Amino acid sequence: MYQKITIKRGKASRLSHKIWLIMRLTTVILIATMMQVSAISMAQKITLAKIDAPLKEVITELRKQSGYDFIVPGSVFNLAKPVTVNITNVDFEDALKKIFDNQPVDYNIESGNVTLKIKEPNLIDELIVRIKEIDVNGKVVDEKGLPLPGATVKVKGMSLFTNTDMNGSFSLKSVPEDATIVISFLGFKTSEIKAQALAARKDAVITLIYSESKLDEVQVIAYGTTSRRLSTSNIATVKAEEIAKSPVSNPLLALQGRVPGLIVTQNTGFSGGGVKVRVQGQNSQIRGSDPLYVIDGVPYTSQLVNGLQPTLGSSTPNPVDINLYGGGNPLSFINPGDIESIDVLKDADATSIYGSRAANGAILITTKKGKAGQTRVEVNLQSGVGVVPKRMNLLNTKQYLQMRNEALKNDGLPGPGFFDFDLNGAWDQNRETDWQKELLGGTANYNDFQTSVTGGNANINYRAGAGYHSETTVFPTDDNDRKTSLHFNLNNISTNQKFKIQLNGSYMYDQNQIPMVDLTGMAMRLAPNAPALRNADGSLNWQQANIFGMVMPTWENPLSFDENIYRVKTTNLVSNAVLSYKLLRNLELKSSFGFTNLNADEFSSGRLSALSPEAQKTSTPSATYGKSNIQGWIIEPQLNYQALIGAGKLEAMLGSTLENRHTTGDRISGEGYASDLVLEDVHAAAKLNNYFPSVSATYKYNALFGRLNYNFRDKYLVNASIRRDGSSRFGPENQFNNFYSIAGAWVFSNEEFIKKNASFLSFGKLRASYGTTGNDQIGDYQFMDLYNTPFGINPYLGVNPLVPSQLYNPLLQWEETKKLNFGIDMGFFKDRVLLNANYSRNRSSNQLGNYGLPVSTGFNVVVRNIDATVQNTAWELSLTTMNLMGNGFNWSTSLNLTVPKNELIAYPNIDKSSAAGNLLIGSSLSQQLVLGFRGVDPTTGAYVFADKDGNTVPLPNAGTDRVLPFNTDPKFYGGLQNTFSYKGFQLDALFQFVKQTGRNTNILGDRPGAFSGNTGNQPADVLNAWHKQGDVSNIQRYSQNFSLFFQNYYAANFSDVVFTDASYIRLENVSLSWSIPQSWRNKWHMQNLRFFTQGQNLLTFTKYKGLDPETQSQFSLPPLRVLTFGVRAVL
Incomplete structure (x- = not known):
């Protein structure tokens, strides 16, 4: 505590000579005593170590060690510089001299107190200060000598700073001669150098070292x-x-x-397929x-x-x-x-x-x-193959025919019927075809070529690139996906370093041709004795037979689907321009202009060649065409401000968004073409039909936003943002809403007490954030009355009628998500071990969805806001370790784990809503209510179930007996990657793991024993079905009768038997590369030459019996196992 001293003055009393003598003696004794105490205090030894510490903190420590009180005006703390001192066992007065050296503060020691005051400037002092001010110039580069534009150069402890230009150069005027210059750039280690040393070097170059730390x-x-x-x-x-x-x-x-x-799920193994x-x-x-x-x-x-x-x-x-x-x-x-x-x-x-x-x-x-520097040319060539990684264990011909004959017997039929081609002699019963090998056993070819050139100087630099990519399918077809891409970037800065422009553009042309039907389902279900695909002359085999006096094909040849093609030609352009001008040293005006254009041209054919000879006689070719376009532009002007305030850095931004996106889509079909050769010409059709409604929608969006960020000594971080959004997808009264966020972080590893007591901790940060975001993903015009012209209604007086298709809802408004997040980031042992942990809680309310309506309204649903709240919580963990380093060998490991939970936490009156029976409070959105499966009745051989009261019944009530909840959300997921490097070799292996419940493919598809056209084969597990009374099984008796046991089988598809463990651990990616030694590069005048091999989806560990636990489908192509070899050269 700092003392305040008040001196009171008054008249001295008249005293006798004796008393006066006593007082004089007492005074002498007291003075001697005080001098002794003062001598002892001055002899007190001080030990102190501080780096850039506030003066107030230093004084507090001095008071503790010395016993002196300090009298300090508040203005002293405002002007005082940070203190850096390292003294051990020195006298108090010597300590004061060391601490207050070069401070704008005077001190005076008197009567056990230290009084501080601001130094009075004088002419000589001012002249000395001016003499000691210098100009500092230099250039900041990386380890390769390339300039680092935008690096921050500041005077330590002062508000004087600048940024490097495109050439990496900087200049600071009137810098104190004894100052320290701090140079920092994202991704590099911060460097400090004395101003005097920089000024003494002509054309000084400061090299920043790339930071190996992922932080x-x-x-x-x-x-x-x-x-x-x-x-x-x-x-x-x-x-x-x-x-x-x-x-x-x-x-x-x-x-x-x-x-x-983040969870990414492939929906199919086709190139260009859907991804969730x-x-x-x-x-x-x-x-x-x-x-x-x-x-x-x-x-x-x-x-x-x-x-x-x-x-x-x-x-x-x-x-x-x-x-x-x-x-x-x-x-x-x-x-x-x-x-x-x-x-x-x-x-x-x-x-x-x-x-x-x-x-x-x-x-x-x-x-x-x-990037600025010498011209750099890079070429990357890669080629490989892809295969279906797994095959199902299906019935062979002997087992299949045994199942089929037993089904006929169970149904009480004397023998096969007219359409039982697999049994009635139309097909060879001794024939056996592995349809998985025949249809899915091919090899997809994978080719990729990339090239780019970069270069430039301090004021202008560029990058231009081109690529070609092609993939075929594993099917016995000529289908393929071919992509051609272009990319460019151009950066320019004016000579006065104020005006900057950046241009970016990416363009791709993609032609994707795939079969009209995914042959995977046929490969799983075709009878093993089905006919050959082709006749001896190479034509499609239809295995025709005389049925009821007519020659008819006995099957639908899978290759007929390849006769009909689906092709989509897509062009995609993404471009933007960023212009900025530095109005003042700390103030920048910036604007971004973006444009996108995604155009698709589709074609699907209905060729005569895809039909049997008999069908061709009564048919004509047909075709369907589709065109779609998504075109948008965006303009975002911004004003950016940054300044050093005190010991911290403030960054502020104010901006606006104007966005427009227009979507169109049209489809039309033609028929009556003269031949298959003219199908791609829409004008060759004898008749055009518009079966599909056209799409034309415009989305408009604007916003005003701002953000403030303050960084105090890289120790305390605060970030806040606010945004006002307007969307055309809501009614006029509800188009605008406000969203905000606030976040803070404490880098506690920069605290002195942590540095002293936890040397093993190289980094530690606690952070928290809270804020709101919105959702308007409902499509355009959803709040309006809409009409369309449906197909199939005859014109009235030559005019096509308009029919209402959507109800008016002016109350439609924003869905809102409130996000809460807590996190900790830690580094140990000089960042060799990095730990990141997060807890998040997102609550989405005022849900946008379809609300069921009574039939009397004439509409099934209306899009509206629903008073429901969905909560997502998750624990996220990531761990990165450098396990071994040195002697040319390095080994690092990265692990990430997510434990999510999705829950509907509120839905008032849900029992009276259209969601009743489909959604449950306290359960996941993906949760389903299903029937309880009780296996097979040993007497009848039919599936049996539990009703709502737990009683075993053969045919449950699907409306009231579905009481068992089943959740297909992942319980946890993550990845584990190990990287090994030795000299020029590097090996990376990434495992992905997911714990989840999925669909049991053994219960889906055709009923065991049934024959439907081509299909009827089953997984080999059906051999364990019920065969006679008394058998205990989970697979009911074979049958092809739609009226017998069909309802039982249908009910099983809505019971818990269709769910199974679909968890998996997958070797998602392996990459092995070798870079040639530096001596070879120098000899061949190359910057680098690397040979590599890569693998994707190489190995999967799972109990799931289907083709793939990720897609969980027997009817879509699973993700392929891909192996490639390539070379990368940098010239």
């Missing part, structure tokens, strides 16, 4: 960048080096198993749960409008029209070779600045940019 890797955030060390958000980053290890055509697939809180992406769970009951995709600052669609081919699959129905499903995934039109990094933003601090568009998280894709 210093650059992370891209909304409208800026940060690092894991200084971030207040929950962000995961995957770099280009990791993406390049995966031989995939869709960059989303490279994220599988690498990012906590969820960031921290499903927030909405029905409507869009896709994250926001942003490519170089430009929002990108998450769904396509393609409608002719469901084989490719998609994550959700297209929100523009719930009847129009998008085939494939739009991210497959982004070349992975052009990507520099992918950042997954999860919490409110990271996503709130995007407002309504990022309620389900955001995935930011940053493409590669040009």
Whole structure:
């Protein structure tokens, strides 16, 4: 505590001589005593070690050690410089001299007190100060000598700073001669150097060392960048080096198993197929749960409008029209070779600045940019093969025919009927074909070629790249997917370093031709004695027979589906321009202009050659055409301000968004063509039919947003943002809403007491965030009355009638998600061990969904806000360790784990709503109520079930007896990667693991014993079916009769027997590479030459008996096992 001294003055009393003598003697004694005490205090030894500590903190420590009180005016603390001192066992007065050297403060020791005051400036002092001020100039480069534009150069302890220009150069005026210059740049170790040393060096060059710590890797955030060390958000980053290890055509697939809180699921093994992406769970009951995709600052669609081919699959129905499903995934039109990094933003601090568009998280894709320096040419060649990784154990011909004959016997039939071609002699009963080998046993060819050139100087640099990618299928067809891509980047800065312009563009042309029907289902179900695919002359074999006096084919040849083609030609353009001008040293005006155009041209044929000879006589060729387009533009002006305030750095941003997206889609069919050769010409049709409604929708969006970030000594971090969004998808009274976030972080490892007492801890940070985001993924015009012209209604007086298709709902408004996140980041032993843990809780309320209506309204549903709340919680953990380092050998491990939980926590009056029976309070949105399966009745051989009271019944009530809840959400998921390197060799192995419940494929499809056209084969497990009275089994008796036991089989499809353990551990990716030695590179004048082999989906450990535990389907092609070999050369 600091003392305040008050001196009172008054008149001295008249005293006698004796008293006066006593007082004089007493005074002498007291003075002698005080001098002795003072001498003892001055002799007190001081030990103190501080780095950039506040003066107040130093004084507190001095008072404790010396016993002196300090009298300090408040203005002293305001002007005092941070104190750096390291003294051991020195006298108090010597300690004061050391501490107050070069401080603008005088001190005076008197009567056990130290009084501080501000130094009075004089002419000589001012002249000395001016003489000691110097100018500092230099250039900042990396270890390769390349300039680092945008690096921060500041005077330690002062508000004087600047940034390097495009050449890496900087200049600071009037810097104190004894000052320390601090140079920092994201991804590099911070460097400190004395100003005097810099000034003494002509053309000084400061080399920053690349930081090996993942804490210093650059992370891209909304409208800026940060690092894991200084971030207040929950962000995961995957770099280009990791993406390049995966031989995939869709960059989303490279994220599988690498990012906590993110689950990516392939829907099919076709190139360009659908991909389901969820960031921290499903927030909405029905409507869009896709994250926001942003490519170089430009929002990108998450769904396509393609409608002719469901084989490719998609994550959700297209929100523009719930009847129009998008085939494939739009991210497959982004070349992975052009990507520099992918950042997954999860919490409110990271996503709130995007407002309504990022309620389900955001995935930011940053493409590669040009770099100053000598011209650099890179070529990457890769080729390989893909195969179906697993085969089902199915019945052979002997077992199959035995099952079929037993089914006829069980049904009381004397023998096979006219259409039992597998038994009645139409097909050879001694023939046996492995249809999995025949239809799925082929090899898909994989080829990829990438090239790029980069270069430039201090003011202008560039990157241009091109790529070609092709994949075929494993089917016995000529189908393939071919992609051609172009990418460019141009950066320019004016000579005065004030005006900057950046241009980016990515273009891809994709031609994807696949079969009209996925042959996987046929490979699983075709009878093993089905006919050969082709006749001896190579023509399609229809195995025709005389049936009821007519010559008819006995089967539908699988190859006939390849005679009909589906082809989609897609062009995709993503471009943007970023212009900025530095109005003042700390103030920048910036604007981003983005444009996207995704166009698809579809064609599917109905050729005569796909029909049997008899059918061709009465048919004509047909075709269907489709065109769709998603075109959008966005303008985002911004004002950015940064300044050093005290010992901290303030960054402020104010911006606005104007966005427009127009979506169109048309489909038309033609018939009566003269031949198969003219099917691609729509004008050759004798008749055109418009069976499908056209789509034309415009989405408009605008916003005003701001963000403040304050960093105090890299120790205390605060970030806040606010945004006001407007969306055209809501009524005029509800179009606007406000969203915000607040976040803070404490880097406790920068505290002195931590540095002293926990030397093993190299980094530690606690962070928390809370905020709101919105969701408007409901499609356009959902609040309006809509009409359409349905197919099949005759015109009235020559005019097509309009029919109401949607009810008016002006009350439609925003769905809102409140996000809460707590996290801790820790580094141990100089960051050799990095630990990251997060807890998140997202609550989505005012849900947007379909609400069921009475039939009397004339509509099935209306889109409205539902008073329900969905909660997603998750524990996320990631651990990175450097296990071994040295002697040329390195071994690192990365582990991530996510434990999610999805729950409907509120839904007032749910029992009276259309969700009754489908959703349960306290349960997951994916949870289903199913029947209780009780096996097979030993007497009848039929499936039996439990009713709602637990009684065993043969035919339950599907409406009231479905009482068992079953949840298919993953219980936990994650990935484990190990990287080994030795000299020029590197081996990476990534395992992905998922704990989940899935669909039991043994109970789906045809009934055991039934024959339906071509199909009837079953998994070998059906051999354990019930055969006679008394048998105990979980598979009912064989039967092909639709009236006998069919209802039992149908009920089983809605019972718990259809669920099984679908957990798996998959060796998702392996990459082995070798780079030639440096001496060879020098000899061959190359920067690098690397040979590599890569594998995807190499091995899966699972109890799941189906083809694939990820897709869980017997009717769609599973993800392929891919093995490639390649070479990368840098010239």
